[in-house]
Amino acid sequence: MYRILEKRKLNPTVTLMKIEAPAVAKKAEPGQFIILRTDADGERIPLTIADYDRAAGSVTIIFQIVGATTEKLGHMETGDCLCDFVGPLGRATETEGLRKVAVVGGGVGCAIAYPVAKKLFEQGAEVHAVVGFRTKELVILEDEFAAASHRLVKMSDDGSWGEKGLVTDALRGLIESGEVYDEVITIGPLPMMKFVCKLTREYGIKTVASMNPIMIDGTGMCGGCRLTVGGETKFACVDGPEFDGHLIDFDEAIARSSMYKPFERAAHEATCNLFSKEVK
Amino acid sequence: MPNLSPKKNSMPSQDPKLRARNFDEVALGYTAEMAVEEADRCLNCKKQLCVEGCPVGISIPSFIQKVKVGEFEEAYRIISEASSLPAVCGRVCPQESQCEGRCVRGIKGEPVGIGRLERFVADYHNAIAPEAPQKPVSNGRRVAVVGSGPAGLTCAGDLAKRGYDVTVFEALHTAGGVLVYGIPEFRLPKAIVAKEIDTLKALGVRVEVNTVVGKTVSVHELMKEEGFEAVFIGTGAGLPRFMKIPGENLKGVYSANEFLTRVNLMKAYRKDSATPIQHARRVVVVGGGNVAMDAARSALRLGADQVYIVYRRSLDELPAIR
Numbered sequence: 001m002y003r004i005l006e007k008r009k010l011n012p013t014v015t016l017m018k019i020e021a022p023a024v025a026k027k028a029e030p031g032q033f034i035i036l037r038t039d040a041d042g043e044r045i046p047l048t049i050a051d052y053d054r055a056a057g058s059v060t061i062i063f064q065i066v067g068a069t070t071e072k073l074g075h076m077e078t079g080d081c082l083c084d085f086v087g088p089l090g091r092a093t094e095t096e097g098l099r100k101v102a103v104v105g106g107g108v109g110c111a112i113a114y115p116v117a118k119k120l121f122e123q124g125a126e127v128h129a130v131v132g133f134r135t136k137e138l139v140i141l142e143d144e145f146a147a148a149s150h151r152l153v154k155m156s157d158d159g160s161w162g163e164k165g166l167v168t169d170a171l172r173g174l175i176e177s178g179e180v181y182d183e184v185i186t187i188g189p190l191p192m193m194k195f196v197c198k199l200t201r202e203y204g205i206k207t208v209a210s211m212n213p214i215m216i217d218g219t220g221m222c223g224g225c226r227l228t229v230g231g232e233t234k235f236a237c238v239d240g241p242e243f244d245g246h247l248i249d250f251d252e253a254i255a256r257s258s259m260y261k262p263f264e265r266a267a268h269e270a271t272c273n274l275f276s277k278e279v280k
Numbered sequence: 281m282p283n284l285s286p287k288k289n290s291m292p293s294q295d296p297k298l299r300a301r302n303f304d305e306v307a308l309g310y311t312a313e314m315a316v317e318e319a320d321r322c323l324n325c326k327k328q329l330c331v332e333g334c335p336v337g338i339s340i341p342s343f344i345q346k347v348k349v350g351e352f353e354e355a356y357r358i359i360s361e362a363s364s365l366p367a368v369c370g371r372v373c374p375q376e377s378q379c380e381g382r383c384v385r386g387i388k389g390e391p392v393g394i395g396r397l398e399r400f401v402a403d404y405h406n407a408i409a410p411e412a413p414q415k416p417v418s419n420g421r422r423v424a425v426v427g428s429g430p431a432g433l434t435c436a437g438d439l440a441k442r443g444y445d446v447t448v449f450e451a452l453h454t455a456g457g458v459l460v461y462g463i464p465e466f467r468l469p470k471a472i473v474a475k476e477i478d479t480l481k482a483l484g485v486r487v488e489v490n491t492v493v494g495k496t497v498s499v500h501e502l503m504k505e506e507g508f509e510a511v512f513i514g515t516g517a518g519l520p521r522f523m524k525i526p527g528e529n530l531k532g533v534y535s536a537n538e539f540l541t542r543v544n545l546m547k548a549y550r551k552d553s554a555t556p557i558q559h560a561r562r563v564v565v566v567g568g569g570n571v572a573m574d575a576a577r578s579a580l581r582l583g584a585d586q587v588y589i590v591y592r593r594s595l596d597e598l599p600a601i602r
Contacts, residue, residue, distance in 0.1 A: 023496050037453060043546060043554040044453070068554060084453040086490040216541050216555075219451045219492055221461075223520040223535035233522045233529065252529055259531050263556040 001081035002036075005058055010140040013065045014108055015074055016050070022057030024049075024087045030115040031093030031210065031242055034059065035218045037084040038072045045069050046215045048112040048241070049088060059087070062111030062140070068267035075275055089218045090241045093185070093208075095119055100126040102174065102181045103149070104167050104196050106188025107133060112210055113187040114141050118148040126150050128174060128181070132167040132192070136160035168195050175203055183208060186245060190254045197245035207245035211236045213257060227253050283320035286389025291396050300580050303465045303549050307371075312350070315400040319347035322392045325384060330394060333382035336434070338362040340379055340394055347397055356405040359398060364437025364480060365430065367406060367472045370399025372463055376601060406475055412482035419443035424508040426493045429457020431514035433480060440483040447508070448485060451492040454545065457516060461545040462537070464574050466581070470544075525566075532558055536571045543578045563587045568598040 006018040024034060033048045051060035065074050076082070093116050101120050105113030110131050121127045129149035133139050134157045146152050153170045154162025163170065171184070186196040187210040200207040213225040213236050220238040227234055230247035234240065292308040293299070299306050310318065322344040330340045339358050346355035359366045375381070375395035383391030423439050425432045428450040436446045454460050456473045481487065493499060493513075502508045520535040522528055539557075542548040546555035563579040565572050568591035579587045591598055 023491070027496060041547075041552075041554060043556075084490050086451065086453070086492060086496070088495060089492065216538060216546070217452060217461075220519045221516075222538035222541050223522065224538040226522065226529060228529060233524070235519065238519075255531050256529065259558075260556040267554070267556070 001083075002085035003081050004076055004078050005056075007076075007078050010062065011138050014062060014111070014138070014140055015065070016060060016062045016111075017073075017076075018053075018058045018060050019082060019085055020057060021059045021085050021087075024059050024085065025052045025054050025057050028052040028054075028059055028088040029092030030095075030119045031112075032088035032090050033218070033241060034061065034085055034087030035089065035215070036061075036073075036082050036086075038069060038076065039083050042072070042083065043069050044084075044216055044218070046089070046212065046218055046237075048210070048212065049115070050111045051115055059085075062108065064108040066268065067264040068271040071268055071271045071275070086218070090237060091239075093119070093210075093242060095123060095125070098123075098125050098182050100128075100179075100181050102128045102130060102171060102179075102184045104130045104171055104184060104186040104188070105132070105145075106167055106186075106192040107138065108140070109188030109192075109210075110141055110145070113185070114144050114148065116185055116187070117145065121148040121150075128179065129153065130155065130167050130170045130174070132156065132170075132188075133161060134158070166195075167192060168199050171196065172199055175205070181205055184245075185242075186210070190250060190257060193245065194250035194254070197248070197250070201246050208242050209245035209248060210242045211240055211248070211253065213253065214259060227256070282323055283317060285321065288321075288390045288393040288396070289314050289318040291393070299466065301583075303581055305469050306466050309403055310396055310400040312352070312400075312404070315347055315352075315397060316350060318393050318397060319344045321385060322348070323384065329382035329384065330379040330392075333378045333380075334362075335378065336362045338379075338398075343401065344392070344394075344397060347401065352401055352404045353408075355401045359401060364434050364441075365476045366398055367402035368430070368459060368468065368476055370395050370397075370402050371468050371472070372459075373398075374601065406472075413479060415482065415484045416441055416443045418445055418484070421445060422447070422508045424449060424493075424502045424506075424511045425514060426499075426511060427451075427457055427514040427516060428455035428477075428487060428489075429514060429516050430459060431516070432457065432512065433477065435512045435514060436485045437480050437483065440480065440485045446485045448487045449491045449493050449497075450487060450489045452545065453489050455487045455489060457514075461541045462571070462574070464540065464544055464578050465549075466577065467574065532560070534558075536567070536575045539575055540571070540578065543582070549578070549582060557582065559583055561585045565589050567591065568593070568600055570600050573600045 003020040005020050008016045028049050033046050035044050035046050047061045050062040063070050065071050103113050103117040117127050127149040128151040129145045130153045132155035155167050155170050184200050184207040186193050193209045197207050215225040216222045218237045225236040228249035229243045293306050324341045343355040343358040379394045380391040385391050422445045425436045425448040428448045436448050439446050455477050459473045520537045542557045547553045548555045548557035563584045565576040576587045576589050
């Protein structure tokens with residue numbers, strides 16, 4: 001069993017959990033992910049590894065409540081156990097040889113961007129973090145990003161936190177002001193990553209995007225997480241989750257990601273109703 | 281005098297109209313009387329072609345002779361000498377191209393229903409809930425098996441019977457591999473797979489789920505740090521192949537592996553399942569093998585009005601079992 005060692009709400013819908021999983025912690029690297037089930041009847045959901053502590057044998061996950069499973073997970077408390085927790089899956093972020101990098105995170109994607117920024121920072125690379133949220137209330141990991149970057153650019157859609165505008169506006173500003181990056185690493189909602197990649201293509205800057213498609217087994221067996229990269233079919237679970245952003249077919253990925261939206265919404269509502277009944 | 285009927289004793293099954301809408305097992309199995317009657321069709325040949333056709337060399341005529349005289353437990357013991365998964369193999373082994381494909385009764389009529397008899401014997405044994413098998417004396421040697429599908433489980437069972445200390449590593453949360461994620465409930469009930477795995481556990485086999493060898497732990501670590509002297513890799517067919525058919529990545533297009541995994545392993549056919557699946561009214565299955573049939577039959581049972589199978593050659597060349 002995989003015990004919840006710590007639980008912390010980062011904002012109203014985003015929660016951090018440290019999970020006891022020594023075998024996963026021993027091998028985990030930034031960029032990799034795990035798959036978990038809350039209970040024996042639960043679905044398998046992939047979550048990117050936000051942090052790990054090999055000595056303590058723990059793996060940190062950060063998740064946003066969007067469907068029934070994340071809702072259930074959000075109701076679990078320190079000391080509870082997850083039914084299943086498998087990993088680390090996928091390939092680690094390639095950080096070797098990078099000297100100056102812009103890490104562009106959006107929303108809950110910042111939870112995944114952070115360990116990448118941290119690793120680059122620790123390796124001695126110059127890290128510029130560009131992070132965006134819809135509004136101030138949803139901001140996560142501000143102090144962590146500040147500690148793991150040489151320059152932190154804060155953006156919000158409504159101007160309540162940092163500058164008003166999109167991360168792409170901020171990134172364009174940096175590039176136009178003369179900053180020269182070896183690579184841009186972007187993690188966030190698909191439309192955001194699509195436009196970050198479109199922007200960096202204009203400037204010819206190599207860009208890596210971290211994909212988070214629908215997945216079941218996470219070992220290359222089912223093909224549910226497939227996407228088109230440079231005209232080839234790739235599996236995010238074993239070939240990724242990070243790919244050359246200039247080669248990803250984002251429109252296809254966006255369409256595929258909406259496959260179960262109605263089901264997800266209905267299941268989430270049903271779960272919420274269940275929990276609110278329990279409270280009454 | 282043997283039973284000279286040219287046809288196999290038919291096995292009761294669910295009514296086609298009814299079974300097309302549920303996930304319960306289609307074939308219901310022989311009664312003891314039916315099994316004895318079918319066993320009587322075996323000529324107990326001197327040259328045992330059926331045994332030659334069996335990949336694990338089950339002593340087929342010997343077990344059938346025991347069925348003939350109603351000694352079903354003895355028949356089970358004979359099968360178990362060679363097979364670790366009789367209730368599974370009796371249902372989903374391709375007998376028509378193996379044991380039954382070589383049976384002399386098949387020259388003029390239908391072969392002996394060896395699969396049906398194996399299934400009957402295994403189910404009989406499991407139903408009377410006998411004591412767990414005796415754990416063999418350990419020889420103290422450790423073997424790791426990667427993958428808990430039919431290959432891994434068979435290897436684990438054979439080694440455990442010889443006294444090896446076997447640990448099976450499985451990437452998914454449930455042991456059984458394709459037997460649990462691929463083959464549908466209506467062809468192979470998952471309770472039967474679980475029962476066969478419990479038998480292996482009683483023999484001393486350990487099963488570690490949620491372990492992706494190569495990711496969570498490496499083969500090198502298993503051998504150098506964890507004390508396994510040998511590693512059997514039974515990881516199966518691996519990645520599904522996509523064929524660059526235009527549109528194959530559109531919403532609503534599944535690989536058989538994904539569709540069947542959602543249905544079987546994740547129980548998406550149940551109303552209360554947490555795992556979503558498309559409930560389509562019109563479904564096309566591309567391909568004509570057994571997996572295509574599993575997908576088509578599952579789609580029908582999920583409530584589709586029309587299911588089409590599209591196959592590139594003629595009906596006679598369709599590779600699925602008839």
